[in-house]
Amino acid sequence: MVHLKDVEDDKRMMVVQFLLQNSKDGKPKYGKMKEAGIKFNLGRRTVTRFWAEAKKQNNRGQLINLTTKARYTPCFTKRIQIDKEQIQSLELCRRGTIRKLAFGIKCSKSTVGRWVNLGLIRAHTSAIKPDLTVSNKLLRLRFSLEALEYDRIANILRFKTMHNTVHIDGKWFYMTKASHRFYLTQDEPEPHRSCKSKTHIKKVMFMSAVCRPIIDENGVVIFDGKIGIFPFIEEVPAKRNSKNRSAGTLETKPLQSITRVVTKECFINQIVSAIMVKWPEGASKLIFIQQDNAKPHISDSDPEFRHAASQNGFDIRIVHQPPNSPDTNVNDLGWFRAIQSIQEENVCTTVDQLVNAVCNSFIELSPVALNKVFLSLQGCMIETMRMNGHNAYKVPHMSKDALIRQNVLPITLEVDKELVNECISHMIEAGEEERMQHLIQELGYGYEADT
Known part of the structure; x- marks a missing residue:
């Protein structure tokens, strides 16, 4: 089998195009991954990685080749795009957590979390400063x-x-x-901390x-x-x-x-x-x-x-x-x-x-x-x-x-x-x-x- 790094760009494009033509609702039909490997003399894991990378790029709205940036024709459903105006119109007190923000803009928590990972929205801690005359x-x-x-x-x-x-x-x-936050192993007992009064x-x-x-x-x-x-x-x-x-x-x-x-x-x-x-x-x-x-x-x-x-x-x-x-x-x-x-x-x-x-x-x-x-x-x-x-x-x-x-x-x-x-x-x-x-x-x- 051919190594992943040795596969030419044209062959990568042919693999992805073959899987696109034999897909339904964004998923290759049963047996087509194996068939693509046999047809292009590639291992099944190599074909799967090509498909995963292509799908990852398509989810961002641009299905592209990894090296030449040659565009493919997207066939997957695009993910929800961020609406900055909708987020900015939401009160700050309703944007304290990912869950609150997702509920405020009527969106899933996973989508908001993806926006955070992509850097489209950012977390900010606001500290009160002295009021100046x-x-x-x-x-x-x-x-x-x-x-x-x-x-x-x-x-x-x-x-x-x-x-x-x-x-x-x-x-x-x-x-x-x-x-206090601690990191424990899976079977380690949780520490017990106590005092007569947390305020004293x-x-x-x-x-x-x-x-x-x-x-x-x-x-x-x-x-x-x-x-x-x-x-x-x-x-x-x-x-x-x-x-x-x-x-x-x-x-x-x-x-x-x-x-x-x-x-x-x-x-x-x-x-x-x-x-x-x-x-x-x-x-x-x-x-x-x-x-x-x-x-x-x-x-x-x-x-x-x-x-x-x-x-x-x-x-x-x-x-x-x-x-x-x-x-x-x-x-x-x-x-x-x-x-x-x-x-x-x-x-x-x-x-x-x-x-x-x-x-x-x-x-x-x-x-x-x-x-x-x-x-x-x-x-x-x-x-x-x-x-x-x-x-x-x-x-x-x-x-x-x-x-x-x-x-x-x-x-x-x-x-x-x-x-x-x-x-x-x-x-x-x-x-x-x-x-x-x-x-x-x-x-x-x-x-x-x-x-």
Whole structure:
């Protein structure tokens, strides 16, 4: 018998045409597959594959040859074609699953599933973003513009390196998730997970402090940028005896109320101290701690903080990111999610185990991953400029891993001058002329309106 790869295109066409002529309702008559194999000196499996490929192409509306693209005359019933207008007219809440969409457009689930596989329709997860006021948008836009610097030699605008900005933020890490997906073998028993209340799963608040890593041209990490991650916990003696421990044994308990006093103690005794210990030699000691606008956070004018932040030649200051803007903090932008993805791989049954899992995940993550999040932050700032401060955009992707392999990953992203000029003009029209004049003078480049 002849091998499949050795069959000429003309012979393939003759096989398919023979089966088409001896078919009824799109199916070859009984015995015709074997007869075609004998007639054209081919194996029955080869004939079946020719027929399957031809039928597959015909179902897409174009019965074609596999190599020469020569068209055959279709004889099968064409599948239902997608009606984009009908789908788009359906409410979004009625398009949440393939089953709902199929019911809404009066179509079968298999047809909708085929459209998904062919890429004619796509799944999308919509996440709620903070609602922004006009003031919020202006502050976001100004925050992005103030992160720029002007290179007179190269005559370009780009973002500052951000090496002296420490991003801090808090997050609750849970002992387990209410719903968890596992893949099991066929005869493996299903796991049983239980707790007293799904709404009261044990959790611990952590405060993460990171800044941008320093990596040289050869990829050597000079400073990893990981200041630390600090849990809000306390050790209290057990009040009663139990089967696990006797009364008086110290137990680790999470702090459920994060007040200004607790936050202040974390700032002074942990974050500031860690910065001074880990800060690389030769780097600028003028450091900015960027935080959100949560009520428990302290201000830069706090006397005790100012005293602690000015020790050992350091000048550490607190700055606030724009309100309702988690996408301006690297922790919320992707760092916390990276930590959580590793932490969830550990089974935690006690608070101590959860604390160890989160801290080890923080240590395990690569400084390269942290550096990529800072570049994503700069990409978000560019999108913020394009949207005049709005947050209706997707987090941009720039194939950082491919750029790292090619050793061409940029240190900072460049920004188009025309875009910056448009943003400055928009801010001036909104009544921010004085601040924009100061920004233009600080940047030191020629601003041109209406460009």
